[in-house]
Amino acid sequence: MVEPTAAQLSVDGTVLDLEVERSVEGNDGIAIPRLLADTGHVTIDPGFMNTAACESSITYIDGEAGTLRYRGYPIAQLASQSTFLEVAHLLIHGELPSRAELEALAERVARHMQVHDGIKNFLRAFPRDAQPMAILSGAISALQTFYPDSVGRNVEEVERASVLLLAKTATVIAYLQRRSQGGDYIEPHKSGTDYVEEFLRLTFAPQDGAVEVDPKICRAMDLLLILHADHEQNCSTSTVRIVGSSQATMYASVAAGVSALSGPLHGGANEAALHMFDEIKASGDTVDTFVAKVKDKSEGARLMGFGHRVYKSYDPRGAEVKKVADEVLRELGGNVELFDMAQRLEEIALSDEYFIERKLYPNVDFYTGLLYKAMGFPPSMFTPLFALGRMPGWIAHWREALTDPRTKIGRPRQIYTGAQERAYVPMDARG
Numbered sequence: 151m152v153e154p155t156a157a158q159l160s161v162d163g164t165v166l167d168l169e170v171e172r173s174v175e176g177n178d179g180i181a182i183p184r185l186l187a188d189t190g191h192v193t194i195d196p197g198f199m200n201t202a203a204c205e206s207s208i209t210y211i212d213g214e215a216g217t218l219r220y221r222g223y224p225i226a227q228l229a230s231q232s233t234f235l236e237v238a239h240l241l242i243h244g245e246l247p248s249r250a251e252l253e254a255l256a257e258r259v260a261r262h263m264q265v266h267d268g269i270k271n272f273l274r275a276f277p278r279d280a281q282p283m284a285i286l287s288g289a290i291s292a293l294q295t296f297y298p299d300s301v302g303r304n305v306e307e308v309e310r311a312s313v314l315l316l317a318k319t320a321t322v323i324a325y326l327q328r329r330s331q332g333g334d335y336i337e338p339h340k341s342g343t344d345y346v347e348e349f350l351r352l353t354f355a356p357q358d359g360a361v362e363v364d365p366k367i368c369r370a371m372d373l374l375l376i377l378h379a380d381h382e383q384n385c386s387t388s389t390v391r392i393v394g395s396s397q398a399t400m401y402a403s404v405a406a407g408v409s410a411l412s413g414p415l416h417g418g419a420n421e422a423a424l425h426m427f428d429e430i431k432a433s434g435d436t437v438d439t440f441v442a443k444v445k446d447k448s449e450g451a452r453l454m455g456f457g458h459r460v461y462k463s464y465d466p467r468g469a470e471v472k473k474v475a476d477e478v479l480r481e482l483g484g485n486v487e488l489f490d491m492a493q494r495l496e497e498i499a500l501s502d503e504y505f506i507e508r509k510l511y512p513n514v515d516f517y518t519g520l521l522y523k524a525m526g527f528p529p530s531m532f533t534p535l536f537a538l539g540r541m542p543g544w545i546a547h548w549r550e551a552l553t554d555p556r557t558k559i560g561r562p563r564q565i566y567t568g569a570q571e572r573a574y575v576p577m578d579a580r581g
C-alpha cells in the first residue's frame with residue numbers, strides 16, 4: 151500500500167516528494183525511484199542495514215521483540231506442533247497443508263530422494279575430508295543437468311524443481327557425511343518414508359541400510375530443521391534472490407545461497423561456536439578470561455553464535471534450541487560439560503555492559519552445534535544441516551521474486567572513489 155508524498159527529501163535545494171510504502175507490520179519503506187534522476191545522487195548503505203530490497207509476505211521478524219513468524223505462525227507454535235515438511239509447504243505455498251496435501255508432498259519427496267549416478271560420481275571425485283559446503287554448492291547446481299524438465303519458470307517446472315531440491319539435497323548431505331566417515335552410499339527407499347527419518351537413516355545406517363532411527367533424534371532433527379527453515383532477507387536468501395533476478399535457474403540461485411551460507415559470520419557460525427567452546431576448554435582459559443579477550447578485540451575474538459543484524463534481543467530460535475538442549479544432550483549422552491560452559495558464557499555475556507550496550511544475545515547458532523554433535527554429526531556437517539533446513543525458505547523466496555511484478559535484475563550503484571581519467575603509459579615510458 152503506497153501513500154503519496156508522505157516524506158520529503160531536500161538535496162542541494164531540490165525538494166523531492168517521496169512515497170511511503172506501508173507494511174502490514176514492522177518498518178514502512180521510503181520509495182526513491184526518482185532520486186538519481188532528480189538529484190544526481192544515489193543512497194549508500196553498506197550491508198543494507200537500512201535498505202529493503204523487496205516486499206515479502208513469507209517471514210516476519212521483530213528484532214526488538216524477538217518475534218519470528220512463518221506466514222504469520224509464531225515459531226514457538228510451529229516448533230512444538232508442526233513438522234519440517236509441513237513447514238516447507240507452509241513457506242512455499244503460503245498456507246498450512248491439508249492432510250491430503252501433506253501426504254502427497256511426503257510421497258512425492260520420498261519418490262525423488264534417489265540421486266543420479268552422475269551426482270554420486272561427482273561426490274566421489276572429492277577428498278573425503280573436503281569442506282562439504284564447497285561440494286554441496288556444486289552438487290546442487292549440477293542437479294539441474296539431470297532434470298532439464300525442471301529448469302523452466304512455468305508453474306509445473308518450478309513445482310518440480312522445488313520437490314527435487316527438497317528431496318535430493320537431503321540425500322546429497324547424507325552422502326557427504328557417509329563419505330566423510332569412510333562409508334559409501336546407501337539407496338533411499340522410494341516410498342512410505344518419513345523425510346527426516348529417511349535422511350537420518352541414509353546418514354547413519356550401516357552399509358546394509360538397516361538401522362532403527364532413534365525417535366528422539368528424529369524429533370530433535372525435525373525441530374532444528376523447522377527453526378532454520380527461513381529468516382526473511384538474510385545474507386544467503388538475499389543471494390538467492392539476486393541471483394534469481396538474472397533469471398538464473400532455481401538450482402543455480404540456491405547453489406549461490408549455499409556459498410553465502412558457508413561463511414562463519416552466517417551459517418558457518420554453528421561450527422565456529424562449537425570450535426570456540428572446544429578452544430576455551432583446551433586453552434584452560436576461564437570463561438571470564440575468554441569474554442575479556444572478546445571485549446578487548448585485540449585478537450579479533452568474537453563470541454560465535456552471539457549477535458545478530460536484526461535481533462537486538464534473544465533470538466527466539468536460540469531459545470527453542472536451548473529449551474530442548476539439556477534434555478536431548480542428556481538422552482543422547484552429549485557433552486553436557488560443554489553445554490554447562492556455554493550457558494555460563496551466555497550468563498556472563500548477558501550481564502556484561504559490552505554485550506548489553508551492543509544488544510548482543512545468543513542467536514540460533516550458539517547451541518545447535520552441541521546438539522548436532524550429540525546426534526553424531528561431525529562439525530564439518532553442521533552448516534550443510536543449516537542449508538538443509540534453509541532449503542524451503544530459499545525456494546519460497548526464489549518463487550516469490552519470480553512472481554513479483556516489481557522484480558528487476560539486481561544491479562546496485564556505487565560511490566566511485568578511484569582514479570580520475572588519465573592517459574595510458576607505454577611500458578618503455580614507465581618508471
Ligand code: SDX
Nearest residue numbers: 381384415416417419452453454455456457458459508513
Ligand atoms: C545467522 O541475518 C540472518 O537472519 C542470519 C541468520 C539466519 O537465520 O539466516 O539468523 C543466521 O547468520 C546468525 C548469525 C551467526 N553469526 C555469528 O554468530 C557470528 C558472530 N556474530 C557476528 O559476527 C555479528 O553479530 C553478526 C555478523 C551476526 C551481525 O553483525 P552486524 O550486524 O554487522 O554487527 P557488527 O559486526 O557491526 O557489530 C556491532 C558491534 C561491533 O562492536 P563495535 O564496533 O560497535 O565496538 O557489536 C560487536 C562488533 O564488534 N559484535 C560482537 C559480536 N557481534 C557483534 N562482538 C563480539 N562477539 C560477537 N559475536
